[in-house]
Amino acid sequence: MAANYSLDDLRYFCTIVKLGSFKKASADLGMSLSTLSRRIRLLEQTLQLTLLNRDAHRITLTHTGELYYDRYRKLFDEVECIEQALCDEKEQPTGKIRISAPIYMGKHFLSAIFCEFLLQYPDIQLDLRFSNNLIDIEKEGIDIAFRVRNPAIEDWVIRKLKLTHNLLCVHPNYDHQSITHPEQLKDHPKVTCLGLAPWQLKNQQTSEEYSFNPNTHVRLEVDEIQMMKQAVESGVGISYIPDYIALPLIEATKLKRILPDWKSDGQPFSILYRDRKQIPYRVRLLIDHTLQHFTNV
Known part of the structure; x- marks a missing residue:
């Protein structure tokens, strides 16, 4: 009763x-x-x-x-x-924050941010899940996710942190003078990475767009950007490399850019978190800390 x-x-x-x-x-x-x-x-x-x-x-x-x-x-x-x-x-700034991020981009952009945050808030713990797989962030109980491009996830806020572009790069000693258009890439050895195909390119001078599918003369196919970078540095073939990796290597003369008028449109690197008013204080602190870092970059 x-x-x-x-x-x-x-x-x-x-x-x-x-x-x-x-x-x-x-x-x-x-x-x-x-x-x-x-x-x-x-x-x-x-x-x-x-x-x-x-x-x-x-x-x-x-x-x-x-x-x-x-x-x-x-x-x-x-x-x-x-x-x-x-x-x-x-x-109170206490407790655990579960985070998901792509492997290389997470390491490249986020590692220093996370370490700085942990030193500032000694009672907060971070549980980092670096993976190139699109895990179910709801099912895994993720508090904050970092993603390339903007996936549509219901009831999650998406905040763009920065734009990245992919460039065509090769070993400096490779003879690439005959390549004047992306369609000619089919006759050259290539290194590809899962998730980065097709190679979407746009001419910055003429606005011509070209989608190149690297499915011929592929010398190496990997699922991790670090190995792709190393293969191109070693002279294995041409590849389509994110600018945040390629530009320092080009400046150090370890790589050379080909077809410099061509690159991908900007791909947003974003932070995602649940759309709710009562976000735990520790999670809000990390969100604000991350946004502040990218605002100052």
Whole structure:
């Protein structure tokens, strides 16, 4: 049978017993003494039981009151602990943050940010999941995800951090003078990376767009950018390399760019987090820390 009494009134009852008087309980609960007395009388009338014996100097529990108090005080103590934990989560920089990011981009752009954050907040732990696979971030309980391009994920906020472009690169000693258009790449050895095909290119001078599918004369196909970079540095073939990797190597003369008028459109590197008002404080701190870093770059 459904209970028709108020749990609030039971909590008031437990507070009276715990503090030993109606006066102290009314002050603790922030209500008038007359209102508190009325609520307890209403509770007893609803239960058709007497819970408290009252006299001019003190209150005592009836036998039934002892049974109710022993059972419900544990419940309200647990609720109080839960409420305190939730309050701490909102206001204290503590706890664990679960993060997902692509392997090489995560290492290249995020490692220093994460280490700096951990040094600033010693009571926060980061659980990093570096993977090139698009994991189910809801199922895995991810708090913050970093992604290339902008996937449509319901109820998640997507904030663009930076744009990256892919460039065509080869070993400096490779004879590439005969290549004047991306369609001619089919006759040359290539190094490809899963997730980076087809090679979408746009001429920055003429705005011509060309989609090249590197499916012929492929010397090496990998699923990790670091190995792709190393293969091109070694002279294995031509590849389509993110600019944040290629440009420092071009400047150091370890790679050479071919078809310099051609590159991909900008691919957004973004941070994703749940669209909700009550984001845990620790998660909000890391989001703000990351956004601030990319704003200053």
